[in-house]
Amino acid sequence: GNSVTQMEGPVTLSEEAFLTINCTYTATGYPSLFWYVQYPGEGLQLLLKATKADDKGSNKGFEATYRKETTSFHLEKGSVQVSDSAVYFCALSDRMYSGGGADGLTFGKGTHLIIQP
């Protein structure tokens, strides 16, 4: 079955530091990959996505590149801010797989990011 593995948290960084949150996956077919973010007390929001190999998703200064050869989708940001403190979830969907994918999303366990001023 499908699975997503992401680095455990919490990850604590100083403001303006470089951020990497690792995510690797296992899936049948060719999944679409997502990063979702959950700010304190709020719901789950889509941060960025990539639907095929070598695609780069980007939003709010965050980037992630779909690497099929390493089955990875690492999240990066060059200079984090205190407002980036949140829980980040890597997820995949193989819904569009012509061989018959599942309809729901498979999530990683989430990485709690804490940015200190």
Place this chain on the structure above:
Amino acid sequence: SAVISQKPSRDICQRGTSLTIQCQVDSQVTMMFWYRQQPGQSLTLIATANQGSEATYESGFVIDKFPISRPNLTFSTLTVSNMSPEDSSIYLCSVYAPPGQETQYFGPGTRLLVL
């Protein structure tokens, strides 16, 4: 994207009781999904609710515990039955938007605490 609302936003319930959570979407969708997020954990898919048919449950989830209704293309309910403290979680509904695509959008969640 889609605008999704849930009611209630939070509740505190006694064990043995049941709670029905409502999910409303601002557009017509065939499939709606219900997820559970236990404290400090990731999201787990409970079931998929299609309008006009029985919900499809994931392994570990049963209809008697989590009955789902889907009366029309914009609305669904999830009931958490005979609750125990282990049911304390955030319950979220989601949809694909636009329908047929691969991106899911989530409601704000219902925070449930069972005493």
